[in-house]
Amino acid sequence: MAELANVSVATVSYVLSGRDRPVAAETRKRVLDAARQLGYTPNQAARSLRKRRTQRIGLVLSTLGGVPTDQRLATDLHEMADARGYSVVTLAVYNEARAKAAIDVLRGGIADGALINVVGDHLAHDLLAGLAATGLPMVVLSNDSGVEGCDVVRTPEVAASAEAVEHLLAGGRRRIAFMGHRHEVYRDRPTGRLLGYTTALERHGVAQRIVTAGADDRVTAYQTATDLLSSPERPEAIFAASDRAAISAIWAARDLGLSVPGDVAIVGVGNIDEGLITQPQLSTVGPLRHDYTDVVSLLFDRLQAEEPLPAREIVRSWTLIRRGSS
Amino acid sequence: MAELANVSVATVSYVLSGRDRPVAAETRKRVLDAARQLGYTPNQAARSLRKRRTQRIGLVLSTLGGVPTDQRLATDLHEMADARGYSVVTLAVYNEARAKAAIDVLRGGIADGALINVVGDHLAHDLLAGLAATGLPMVVLSNDSGVEGCDVVRTPEVAASAEAVEHLLAGGRRRIAFMGHRHEVYRDRPTGRLLGYTTALERHGVAQRIVTAGADDRVTAYQTATDLLSSPERPEAIFAASDRAAISAIWAARDLGLSVPGDVAIVGVGNIDEGLITQPQLSTVGPLRHDYTDVVSLLFDRLQAEEPLPAREIVRSWTLIRRGSS
C-alpha cells in the first residue's frame, strides 16, 4: 500500500484517518488512488491496539428476538452512536454459557463501552462485576441489587404490576390469573412482575393465586390463555407480563366467545403500539413514551469523561394506561 | 501480569491459550492465580493482529427488529459458532449510511467471516462486491443477481408468491389485493413478492391490481387491511407479504364482522408458528421447516477450507401451506 503510492506508511495513516496533519494535495491523491486500487481498509485490530480505543459500543441482549424494548433501545443507541462516530456490535446471550462468552468478548476489548440488557439470570452477577472492575464504561438495565461499578437503569415493574392488579381488584375482579415469563415464574421466591401480582393480592386479602408461565411467546400465550379461560374456575381477569402475551389472551378470549372486559379483563405490560389495534384496546402498564436517549447518554457521558464518573442510577417512569380491555 | 507470576510473557501466553506446550504444574498455577487476581483477560485486538484470525463471525441484519427469519438464522448461527469456538457479533444496518459503516467494520477485520441478510436496497452491490474482493468468507442471503465472490442463498419467493395468488384465483377470487413491504412496493418495477403477485394475475388475465404497502409492521398492516376491507370495492382476497401482516389482516376482517375465508381469503408469507393460533388458521407460503444449518454450514466450510472454495448457491425450498384462511 505505502509502496504503491510511493509514500511512507505514516503518510498513508494520516491521509486515511483524516487527521489534521498537512498533506500535499498531490500526495493525498496518490494515496487515495492506491487505496482504492487495492481495496485497502486499515486493520481495526492494529488501530485499536495502538490507539487503545475501538470506537465501538457493545450492545448485550438476551436474544436477537426483537423484544419491543430491545428494539427501541437498539435504535436509540445506533442513532446516538452514529452521531458520535461509534459503531455498535451486538452480542446475544441466549443462555448462561454464552453469557460467559459474551463477557469474555467484552473483556477482550471489543468495545469501549457496553450497554447491557439481559433479562433473567443467565448473566451471573460476578461476571458483570468482573467486567465492571475492568474499568469498562457500562450501563446495565437491571432491577437486581448486586450490580455495582456501573450505571444502572431500573424499571419500577413491581410497583407498576401491583398497580395493574389493584386496578383489576378495584374493578371488582377477585379471581385474577398471572401469566408470566418462565424466568420469573420458575423461581423460588417471586420477583419482578410476579412479585407485584402477589403483593397486590396480599395487600387486598385475596388468597387465590393463579400463576402460569406462557408470556414468552405468542403461541404459548394463546394456548395458556385458552386453557385458563376454558377451565371451570375461569379467571375474571388476566394480568400478563407482556403486552404480546396479553394480546394473545384477548384473541383467546374472543375465540372462546368471551367478552373482554365483560367476561374477563386483561392487562399487559409494556405499552406497545399494537395494543391500540386490538378490540378492545389493551390496558397496560409501561412507559408513556419509548425513549432511551437518557439511558444511552449515560454511556456516552462516561465515554467522554476524562476521569471515571460516579455510578448513576435512572429509574424509568411507568404508568398504568387504562384502555378498553379492563 | 507476567511479572506478578514471575514468569515470561511467553509462558503466560501458553498457559492461558492452552496450547500443548508442556508447562510445569506449579508454574501454571502461579500464572492462573495471577490472572485471576488481576482479572486479566488477553487483549483480543493484539491476539488477532498476531494470529490473523479473530475467531468471530459477523452477522449482518437489516434491523434488530426480530423478523422471524432473522431469529432462526441467528440461533442456528450462534449454536454452530459456539460448537466451533467462534463468537458472533451482530451488525444492524437500518439504512444506507450505516450499511456502509457496517461493511467498513467488516473490512476492518472484525470477523473471520460474515453471514449477511439485508432486505431492500440499503446494502449496495458494489459494497458487497468490495467486501467479497477482500477475500473475506461470506454467505449472502439475497435474490439479486449481482452478488459475486461469495456463497448465495436464494429464496423462491417470486414463484411461491405466484403460487399463492394462483391458489386464490383457483378459489374463484378475482379482486385480489397485495399488501407488501415498502421496499418492494415503492420501486420502479415489481420485484420479489410483488412480482409474483403481478405475474400470477397477468398469467390468468386478471387486470385489476390493488397494491398497498403496510406489511412492515403489525399496526400499519391492521390499518391498511381495515382500509382495504372497508372500501366499496372490497377485495375478495388479500395476499400479504408477511405472515405478521396477514395475521393483522385476519384481525381486521374479524373486527369488521367479515368472515375469513368466506368474505375475504387471506394468505401470508413465511410460515410462522403464530399462523396456527389464528381463527381460522393462516394459509401461507414458506419453508416447511425453519432450519438454517445448511446456510451456516456454507460459511464454516469456507472458514475451514485450506484454499478458497468455489462460490456455491443454495435455493431454499418453499411450499404453499394451505390452511383455513383461504
Add this chain to the structure above:
DNA sequence: CTGTTAGCGCGTTCAA
C-alpha cells in the same frame, strides 16, 4: 510538507 522509528499486547520461533 514528509519520512523514520518506537511501541500498543500478543503469539511464535529459536535458543537455553
Add this chain to the structure above:
DNA sequence: TTGAACGCGCTAACAG
C-alpha cells in the same frame, strides 16, 4: 521446561 526476541499493522512523536 522456560525465556528472549521478533513482528503482526497501525499511530504518535520527532526529525528532517
